[in-house]
Amino acid sequence: MLVTRFDPFAEIRELEKRLLGAVDLPAKDEKEVVNAFVPSVNTREDENAYVVEVDLPGVKKEDIKVNIDHEKRTLTISGERKFKEEVKKDDYYKIESSYGKFMRTFSLPENVDVDNIDAKTEDGVLHITLPKVKKEEKEIKEIPVK
Numbered sequence: 831m832l833v834t835r836f837d838p839f840a841e842i843r844e845l846e847k848r849l850l851g852a853v854d855l856p857a858k859d860e861k862e863v864v865n866a867f868v869p870s871v872n873t874r875e876d877e878n879a880y881v882v883e884v885d886l887p888g889v890k891k892e893d894i895k896v897n898i899d900h901e902k903r904t905l906t907i908s909g910e911r912k913f914k915e916e917v918k919k920d921d922y923y924k925i926e927s928s929y930g931k932f933m934r935t936f937s938l939p940e941n942v943d944v945d946n947i948d949a950k951t952e953d954g955v956l957h958i959t960l961p962k963v964k965k966e967e968k969e970i971k972e973i974p975v976k
Contacts, residue, residue: 867911867928873936880942880960884934886911887954894956896949903940905947907956908933 870885884907886894894909913929938944941963948959 867930867932869932869934871934877962879962880939882907882936882956882958882960884956884958885954886951886956889954891951894951896947896956896958898938898944898947900944903938903942903944905936905938905958905960906933907935907958 869889872883874881874883882905886909889909889911893912894907897906897908898904899906908931910931911929938960943961943963946961948961950957
């Protein structure tokens with residue numbers, strides 16, 4: 831039985847070939863052929879905050895950016911997992927790790943306190959805490975008419 835590795839981008843590359851037809855594309859470097867890096871994301875909510883955890887093994891803190899767009903109310907996490915140059919002369923090996931740039935964008939709920947968002951990385955996991963606005967601040971205050 832022949833076992834093949836699933837390539838989620840194979841259909842996209844095939845579509846590119848069909849759309850571009852006879853157009854010659856520049857040869858891609860082997861580093862670019864390695865599957866794109868798409869980090870796994872876990873989200874959860876408790877009574878005080880929303881928490882986003884992003885698995886980023888091998889990504890340095892300096893290569894991660896977390897941005898908030900106040901107007902669009904979005905959280906964007908981007909960065910790059912860099913390819914490690916390895917040379918082995920006497921042995922065959924295969925690289926199955928994914929490398930490359932990544933970007934994930936999330937819509938923020940209305941009750942997120944965008945001024946107090948916290949982001950930290952620990953053991954290859956980026957933890958983003960999105961505190962909720964306290965109910966007192968969120969409620970509509972009625973002003974009596976005199």
